[in-house]
Amino acid sequence: MRIKRALIKLSGEVLAGTAGAGLNGETLTQIAADIATAAKKGHEIAIVVGGGNFFRGVQGLNKGLDRPTADSIGMLGTVMNALALEHAIEAAGVPARAMSAVPMPSLCESYARRRALDHLAHGKVVVLGGGLGNPYFTTDTPAVLRAAELDCEALLKATNVDGVYTADPKKDPAATRFDSLTHDEAIARNLKVMDTAAFALAREAGLPIVVFSILDAGAIGQVLEGNGRATIVAP
Numbered sequence: 001m002r003i004k005r006a007l008i009k010l011s012g013e014v015l016a017g018t019a020g021a022g023l024n025g026e027t028l029t030q031i032a033a034d035i036a037t038a039a040k041k042g043h044e045i046a047i048v049v050g051g052g053n054f055f056r057g058v059q060g061l062n063k064g065l066d067r068p069t070a071d072s073i074g075m076l077g078t079v080m081n082a083l084a085l086e087h088a089i090e091a092a093g094v095p096a097r098a099m100s101a102v103p104m105p106s107l108c109e110s111y112a113r114r115r116a117l118d119h120l121a122h123g124k125v126v127v128l129g130g131g132l133g134n135p136y137f138t139t140d141t142p143a144v145l146r147a148a149e150l151d152c153e154a155l156l157k158a159t160n161v162d163g164v165y166t167a168d169p170k171k172d173p174a175a176t177r178f179d180s181l182t183h184d185e186a187i188a189r190n191l192k193v194m195d196t197a198a199f200a201l202a203r204e205a206g207l208p209i210v211v212f213s214i215l216d217a218g219a220i221g222q223v224l225e226g227n228g229r230a231t232i233v234a235p
Contacts, residue, residue, distance in 0.1 A: 002224070002226045003043065003153050003154050003224045004043065004044060004153060005046075005120065005151065006044075006045060006046075006152050006153060006154050006156050006224060007046040007047065007048060007146055007150065007152045007154075007156070008047045008048070008156045008158055009047075009048050009140065009143035009157045010047055010048070010049045010085075010158050011052060011158070012049065012050040012051045012052035012053035012078070012081055013053055014027070014031070014158060014160070015027060015028055015031070015049075015053050015081055021053055023084055028084060028088050029088060029092075030217055031085075031220075032088030032089045033217075034214075034217065034218060034219065034220040035047070035089055035092070035094070036089055036093055036125075037092075037218070037221055039125055040093070040094060041221065043221075043224045044121075044123075045120075045125045045126075046120065046125070046126040046127075046128060046146060046147070047085065047127045048128045048143040048146055049078055049081040049082050049127060050077075050078055051076070051077025051078035051080070051129075051139075052074075052077070053077070053081070054077030054080060054081075055074050055076075055077045067135055068135040071131075071134075071137075072135065074131075075102055075130050075131050075133070078129040078139065079098075079100050079104060079129035080129075082098040082099075082108065082127045082128065082129030083107065083108060083129075085098070086108070086127050089125050094124075094125055095123065095124045095125070096125040097109060097119050097124050097125070097126055097127065098127045099112075099115070099126060099128055099129070100128075100130035101129070101130035101133035101142070102129075102130040104130075108129070111128060111130065113149050116150055117151070128146055132145070140194040140198035141197050141201060143155060143157075143198065144201045144205065144209075147205075148202075148207055153208075154207065154208045154209070155207055155209045155210070156210045156212065156220070156224075157193060157209055157210065157211045158212065158213075158214035158220075159212070159214070160214070161213055162177070162213040162229045162230065163177050163179075163230055163231030164186070164191055164231040165177050166178075177231065178231050179231060180231065180232045182233070182234065182235065183200070183202055183203035184203065186199050186233050187199050187203075194209065202233070203235065208234040209233040210233075211232075211233065212230035212231075
């Protein structure tokens with residue numbers, strides 16, 4: 001199916017490219033170009049970006065930090081990525097707006113649902129940082145929440161594999177791929193594509209999740225047009 005309005009869940013690790021940490025300019029430019037190309041074809045796109053290329057909250061527990069403090073640092077990493085994506089998408093010729101759940105008015109807009117909906121309706125790509133603004137949540141949960149409240153038709157989970165497998169196909173050659181699953185099946189099988197809270201929220205909202213590989217140029221547009229290789233997790 002062709003998806004008119006979608007939210008893309010983009011991990012920070014993807015933006016690091018082969019470097020493993022920080023921002024990789026070539027990767028950032030490619031992803032921004034793919035997003036811009038899709039937007040120019042009439043797709044309305046919101047993005048929730050992670051911050052794992054800079055700092056993961058759970059890593060802070062090994063550095064003497066408590067979880068709220070560590071997660072707060074991780075949230076700052078997501079805003080850094082949101083600002084980078086905003087600039088890269090605009091450089092590719094499409095207007096974009098970074099919005100943060102943690103108010104940072106000197107850097108970007110604070111997240112507000114009506115304002116985000118207005119940006120989408122006017123052809124801007126909305127890049128959402130700051131998670132939910134609260135500790136103890138991965139960026140999977142805010143991705144589902146924002147997709148639901150912004151009236152998105154689907155959540156696109158960008159990964160480094162072409163769908164959902166029974167195990168990590170890079171570690172287990174016997175892993176098999178699913179073409180489709182229900183939310184209940186994903187939860188029961190304890191599949192690690194998203195956390196259980198995010199799957200449960202998507203199930204409650206009736207929100208389809210499309211899991212695909214972002215590594216190939218043009219992958220975002222192909223999935224939005226209904227032509228890409230992906231696993232669909234739906235009610």
